[in-house]
Amino acid sequence: MSETMKAVRLHEFGGPNVLRYEDAPRPKIGSGEVLVRVHAAGVNPPDLYLRDGYRALPPEWRPNPVFPLIIGTDVSGVVEAVADDVTDFAIGNEVYAMIRFPKDLMKGSDAYAEYVRVAATELAHKPASIDHDCAAGAPMSLLTxxxxxxxxxxxxxxxxxxxxxxxxxxxxxxxxxxxxxxxxxxxxxxxxxxxxxxxxxxxxxxxxxxxxxxxxxxxxxxxxxxxxxxxxxxxxxxxxxxxxxxxxxxxxxxxxxxxxxxxxxxxxxxxxxxxxxxxxxSTQVRSNNRQLTEAGRLLNDGTIRVVLDSAYPLSEAARAHERASKGSIQGKIVLTVT
Ligand SMILES: NC(=O)c1ccc[n+]([C@@H]2O[C@H](COP(=O)([O-])OP(=O)(O)OC[C@H]3O[C@@H](n4cnc5c(N)ncnc54)[C@H](OP(=O)(O)O)[C@@H]3O)[C@@H](O)[C@H]2O)c1
CATH class of the missing domain: 3.40.50.720 (NAD(P)-binding Rossmann-like Domain)
Structure with a gap:
């Protein structure tokens, strides 16, 4: 398996133009983790806040991460590999997740990439009746x-x-x-x-x-x-x-x-x-695979429909962020990975 993948990385904070589509190391999974080949990644407000370095926060609360970093929390994709101790998922399963949120709020959860590692405890089987774009649009909004x-x-x-x-x-x-x-x-x-x-x-x-x-x-x-x-x-x-x-x-x-x-x-x-x-x-949304499974039934039977505002290739993440900054979003913006 190749050691690299395409990803959208930040080398500094700033506007949409700091989103760089480039080669990055392919993640390696540890115990309890699953490697997901990403088919689509959802765009959410925290992605824009982090890209911008959380400028709205007082300086002492702002992130001070190690660059380069990969933003994004929501994915839908297919299981590529599983750690030996993971029993709920197998290679080839279609899955979706909100990854390491709010744990990695200040350093990025790595979703804007071809591959991402996800704890099995945060991963759920994708509702079979919806496609990857809609499933990638769901996790943060649905869990919230x-x-x-x-x-x-x-x-x-x-x-x-x-x-x-x-x-x-x-x-x-x-x-x-x-x-x-x-x-x-x-x-x-x-x-x-x-x-x-x-x-x-x-x-x-x-x-x-x-x-x-x-x-x-x-x-x-x-x-x-x-x-x-x-x-x-x-x-x-x-x-x-x-x-x-x-x-x-x-x-x-x-x-x-x-x-x-x-x-x-x-x-x-x-x-x-x-x-x-x-x-x-109020509350802050947290990753939760049990709830994604339960709520996923409502996606699967059509009780809840994820509406797509727009979809952009992963390589055009900057354009997706420009769209998001304009506001008046209807439903979700997603990045598609070919
Ligand atoms: N607590 C948490 O854990 C949590 C989780 C997720 C999101 N959030 C926060 O929740 C907010 C919404 O997130 P989102 O992903 O839904 O954002 P979004 O997709 O951008 O949706 C915001 C919506 O608000 C509408 N809007 C703007 N001004 C309005 C107004 N004055 N009155 C009524 N509607 C107005 C916009 O459309 P129109 O302008 O066309 O009306 C847009 O549809 C963000 O601030 C986000 O940071 C918090």
Missing amino acids: AWQFLIELGHDAPNPFQDLPHVPVPLAGRTVVVNGAGGGVGHVLVQLAKSQGAIVVAVASSKNEALMREFGVARFIDYTKVQVEQVVHDADLVIDAVGGENMERLLGVLKPGGALFLVNPLGFSGHDAARKRGIIVS
Whole structure:
């Protein structure tokens, strides 16, 4: 087997142009690991944050990795080799995973490559009915939606709050998804629907037809009307956008409701929430193969569909990042490996 492979590596932090498609050493697996031949890799916001050196963080929190490094967490592919102690996977199996997240958040999980090593405990069999591009688009968005709405699935400390995140009942409840067309948002909408929630989707107008297809009860185009002006009785608001003025979303909730923040940085409405008995909660997604297996059944039977915004060859990862930086993503961006 060749000792090298093609990969997209960083030799410095910066804009999309620092993504270099070049030869790199092919990874070697250790005990408990599987070598995956990557067919597609998903693009997620943390890939862009790391490429940029997490410039939004205070200097003392920024990464100081050893270059070159390979970014990316999500893959779908085929098992090329397995360590002797791995029993759940065999050569030729189709698999998907979110790799070493958040463990390797600051140094890259090596997904933008032809081959990647993955702990068997993070790897799941790919849902047979979907292709590698859609499967590569799933892991981070699907696990985020699952861990917020269904089951946290771990007892690691929560970087955003003292207490663990606890999902709330969904059946028959009114659930507002803000950022409903994005990678996490479009999965949240479908997952909440699958649990019997009455879903209100908030997104830009180009997402309306897709949201109607998903069966949302109501669609709100945030470029025309603010959700807090027209909805006041939601049981749960889940915000998959972040940024400024998330506090306004408290006005969408009935007293005793819950506000889940997928990107909580900058939220300052804790006192106002407490006064109205509203729970505000967040969590950081973690790799979990059991949940990928369980949630994968919903991908397999079509309950949840991964929508592809766009696909680029691995060699054009820089173009994929330029697309991602423009925003207004509908579903997922993926890199395909031939
Ligand atoms: N807690 C965690 O572990 C975790 C895990 C995954 C992601 N995240 C964070 O969650 C956020 C979303 O991630 P993602 O992968 O879903 O990103 P994404 O694919 O870029 O989706 C963001 C969506 O928000 C929409 N949007 C932008 N401004 C909006 C507004 N004012 N109101 C409503 N919608 C708006 C965008 O489309 P339009 O502009 O067309 O509406 C886009 O569809 C990111 O900040 C990411 O870092 C956190």
